[in-house]
Amino acid sequence: NAGVTQTPKFQVLKTGQSMTLQCAQDMNHNSMYWYRQDPGMGLRLIYYSASEGTTDKGEVPNGYNVSRLNKREFSLRLESAAPSQTSVYFCASSEGAPSNFGPGTRLTVT
């Protein structure tokens, strides 16, 4: 059981570039989430998916899009990266409150 996996681990983008962060879970959970973590702040929810085929905005969705490709995979896309999106991004899955988090993707936008 790999749990929750994320790729890539690190990424540097220039302002205006696009990229997709990938997340997969092998625990057969219905719910999946994307959070960002910034220094001195707790995690903030970007988007979540309560089940395959559904997605909803969280607290900070602006500048992001998501796709729930199937039950296992939930991707996060930055269409035009901005320096304010420099952060560490975590994917999580659960039945109920998040219990399994991925190792994170550290993104820097210059």
Added chain:
Amino acid sequence: AQSVTQLGSHVSVSEGALVLLRCNYSSSVPPYLFWYVQYPNQGLQLLLKYTSAATLVKGINGFEAEFKKSETSFHLTKPSAHMSDAAEYFCAVSEGTGANNLFFGTGTRLTVIP
């Protein structure tokens, strides 16, 4: 709306001493409360959760937390700190069983002094 306040962004304790990490919450309905731990360069792990059953909740690694409605608190404790407990700890509150409305505190970094 719910919110969480963690008192003390940094806490240092000696190895073997009591660990006390403070969390106060605000919620308009009976809350669900959680503690997570984050080791360096890793994702969060769920330590324990309160979901309106017993007010004293036991979690992994010897940690426990007590829900006190009158004080709107959910402090995390461990009787004897180990070096391996050094990490960042996050308290979180939710007003439902889903996680779309889970709000995190700003975290407390625990240092354990040998």
